[in-house]
Amino acid sequence: MTNQPLSSGNPRVDIEYRRRKSAEEMRYQVISFTLMIFLTLVAFAAVAMKGFTEWFIVPFILLLAAIQVVFQLFYFMHMSHKGHEAPTMFLFSGLFVGLTGILAFLTIVWW
Template structure:
């Protein structure tokens, strides 16, 4: 039999979890909307003939990097505790990829 004190604790814990899930859902919906907006901006940038490729390509790469950050932190839950090891491997991979691209660009254009 559950007494009133433990029932109150269970109810408060349930309310806390509901609020936490509602907040996470709000961030996911907001992030999804921002990613749709960034995608529309990227398409409009390409569709506009007034902007040269010297601006369009780096701008689209920047928008893609922003979308990757949103994907990792809000949809893949990398902002929560307990994801330190996957985050370390992910950031190490990004660092190695950056060094590799930098080396190729240096070799080709130097």
């Protein structure tokens, strides 16, 4: 795979391309921010409602938190862009090792 030049040689085309990409990136960030606010409101509503037990609420809030972390990593920290494959791999590898360690210690303590 060859590297493509960043500019086409035509300044007007380059400016239009950057404007279009910037507008698209901003739209993704606004949508992601709106979804994160919505998930936060859902978490508050789940706690405020009387019909749910804490055995449902705690895992539900942790799931919503994990979704928000993914949104923040991929849209606000720009990990969805090209060139961020290695940091993404190391981040998820560390997460896997950490969760495996927590699971191992929990099983040792519980049994």
